[in-house]
Amino acid sequence: MIILHGSPLSGNTHKIRMALAFLGLPWDERLADAAARQSDAFAALTPMRQIPLFADGDFTLRDSQAILALLAARHRPGDWDGDTPEERGEIALWLSHAANEIANGPAALRLARKFGLPIAEDHAATVTARILPVVEAHLAGRDWLVGDRLTIADLAASPYLALMGDAGIDLADWPAIRDWIRRIAALPDFPAMPGWPAEGAI
Amino acid sequence: MIILHGSPLSGNTHKIRMALAFLGLPWDERLADAAARQSDAFAALTPMRQIPLFADGDFTLRDSQAILALLAARHRPGDWDGDTPEERGEIALWLSHAANEIANGPAALRLARKFGLPIAEDHAATVTARILPVVEAHLAGRDWLVGDRLTIADLAASPYLALMGDAGIDLADWPAIRDWIRRIAALPDFPAMPGWPAEGAI
Numbered sequence: 001m002i003i004l005h006g007s008p009l010s011g012n013t014h015k016i017r018m019a020l021a022f023l024g025l026p027w028d029e030r031l032a033d034a035a036a037r038q039s040d041a042f043a044a045l046t047p048m049r050q051i052p053l054f055a056d057g058d059f060t061l062r063d064s065q066a067i068l069a070l071l072a073a074r075h076r077p078g079d080w081d082g083d084t085p086e087e088r089g090e091i092a093l094w095l096s097h098a099a100n101e102i103a104n105g106p107a108a109l110r111l112a113r114k115f116g117l118p119i120a121e122d123h124a125a126t127v128t129a130r131i132l133p134v135v136e137a138h139l140a141g142r143d144w145l146v147g148d149r150l151t152i153a154d155l156a157a158s159p160y161l162a163l164m165g166d167a168g169i170d171l172a173d174w175p176a177i178r179d180w181i182r183r184i185a186a187l188p189d190f191p192a193m194p195g196w197p198a199e200g201a202i
Numbered sequence: 203m204i205i206l207h208g209s210p211l212s213g214n215t216h217k218i219r220m221a222l223a224f225l226g227l228p229w230d231e232r233l234a235d236a237a238a239r240q241s242d243a244f245a246a247l248t249p250m251r252q253i254p255l256f257a258d259g260d261f262t263l264r265d266s267q268a269i270l271a272l273l274a275a276r277h278r279p280g281d282w283d284g285d286t287p288e289e290r291g292e293i294a295l296w297l298s299h300a301a302n303e304i305a306n307g308p309a310a311l312r313l314a315r316k317f318g319l320p321i322a323e324d325h326a327a328t329v330t331a332r333i334l335p336v337v338e339a340h341l342a343g344r345d346w347l348v349g350d351r352l353t354i355a356d357l358a359a360s361p362y363l364a365l366m367g368d369a370g371i372d373l374a375d376w377p378a379i380r381d382w383i384r385r386i387a388a389l390p391d392f393p394a395m396p397g398w399p400a401e402g403a404i
Contacts, residue, residue: 047336059288063295070291073284081290082275086261088283089272092297093265099298100305120325134249 002027005045005053009115011107011159012064013052014193018155018184019071021191065095068152080152090146094153101131107160109167128167132174135161139176143183150187158184163195171197204229207247207255211317213309213361214266215254216395220357220386221273223393267297270354282354292348296355303333309362311369330369334376337363341378345385352389360386365397373399 002020004027006013020027036042037049046053046062053060054067061067072080082088105127111117112124135157138145145153162181164171171178185196204222206229208215222229238244239251248255248264255262256269263269274282284290307329313319314326337359340347347355364383366373373380387398 047339048332061288061291061295063298065298066291066295069294070287073287073290077287085272085275085279086263088275089263089268092271093263093268095294095297096265096267096301099301103302104306120322123322123325130250137249 001056003030003055004028005030005032005042005055006051007031007033009194010051011110011163011193012050014159014191014196015064015155016052016054016067016071017191017193018159019068019152021189022150022187023071023075024189025075063099065099065152065156068155069095072152079149080155082146082151087146087151091151091153094145094157097131097135098156101127102157102160105129105131106164106167106169109169110160110163113168114166128169132161132169132177136174136176139180141176143180145180150184154180154184159193159196162197163193165197166195203258205232205257206230207232207234207244207257208253209233209235211396212253213312213365213395214252216361216393216398217266217357218254218256218269218273219393219395220361221270221354223391224352224389225273225277226391227277265301267301267354267358270357271297274354281351284348284353289348289353293353293355296347296359299333299337300358303329304359304362307331307333308366308369308371311371312362312365315370316368330371334371334379338376338378341382343378345382347382352386356382356386361395361398364399365395367399368397 002025004013004016006016006029032042032051032053037051043049045060048062050062052064052067053062061070069081082091105124108119108124109121109128112119112121144150145157158181161177171181181197184190204227206215206218208218208231234244234253234255239253245251247262250264252264254266254269255264256272263272271283284293307326310321310326311323311330314321314323346352347359360383363379373383383399386392
């Protein structure tokens with residue numbers, strides 16, 4: 001049985017919840033809240049105390065992008081992770097944006113503004129202002145980030161853009177992103193998440 | 203002919219130089235210095251004005267991790283990008299660390315300290331202090347980041363760790379990282395780079 005250490009309000013955890021739900025795989029979710037993450041037991045599993053942490057028997061893997069790559073290679077090779085070298089490169093580009101600009105932009109801004117974490121809000125706002133127009137322009141006239149179907153690029157990049165309302169950013173100002181968020185949420189078996197706009201709301 | 207837009211002192215560009223040299227592929231390198239990157243022509247090629255930018259005929263791709271994934275899928279599939287789903291996941295983990303913690307840690311610290319760029323040095327030092335022990339512990343007792351051979355994980359993660367001297371960090375304090383940097387530099391066709399420690403120096 002797959003064990004997913006995560007938390008209900010973690011967008012990074014939600015990337016993996018979406019993947020597992022879309023794949024129809026059962027999983028056992030273990031709450032790793034701030035207190036649990038400070039424990040030595042958790043540090044032994046993952047040195048940076050990050051969530052999500054994926055465990056399947058003896059195999060463990062941290063980092064949401066990495067877990068998505070694992071699940072794609074196991075269950076949707078050549079589909080979720082790209083059919084051609086060019087698609088593989090483009091998917092890796094969006095995994096980089098998810099790991100860097102989206103994590104340090106909209107996700108960090110949400111941590112500061114919704115949860116009051118001590119994060120340099122100015123820097124997060126600058127990074128956000130840099131990445132949002134790039135995503136918006138890329139999605140104008142296309143349904144998915146890479147190719148003509150859902151890939152792990154969409155799973156990696158979407159949660160913290162869907163949750164921008166928590167960071168004080170109005171999704172209505174970014175219509176191509178909003179439509180794409182709506183498209184993902186309309187997929188069969190999409191798991192609900194607090195803060196992810198409901199269909200009628202966007 | 204592959205065209206690589208980059209600059210001699212860019213560690214991100216060097217990731218791609220290493221890959222192309224190890225693959226034995228010819229390429230034409232075009233200098234994209236700070237002035238060139240401000241041009242409208244460059245922005246039309248890559249919206250965030252990042253280097254390196256890879257071009258091959260009509261196909262262009264930004265982000266050094268993405269270009270490595272493309273080259274691996276084209277020329278070393280199942281080898282440089284992982285032979286099993288677990289290896290693919292672990293390689294993706296190191297691409298995330300390269301895109302986030304290494305870029306915002308040691309690479310940012312180098313930009314601040316060597317080149318005087320207006321970067322929050324405290325933040326870069328904090329991220330550096332967080333990631334270095336993780337890399338050092340991971341490399342203790344192993345030759346390569348993933349599996350028993352060079353992969354794009356090593357190509358993505360190594361340049362800004364090799365260049366830490368530019369950021370005022372002594373590689374001698376990180377012996378497993380130092381040995382791994384030396385191992386990469388000893389590979390046939392390794393391209394030299396200013397600031398990368400020569401064999402005798404480390």
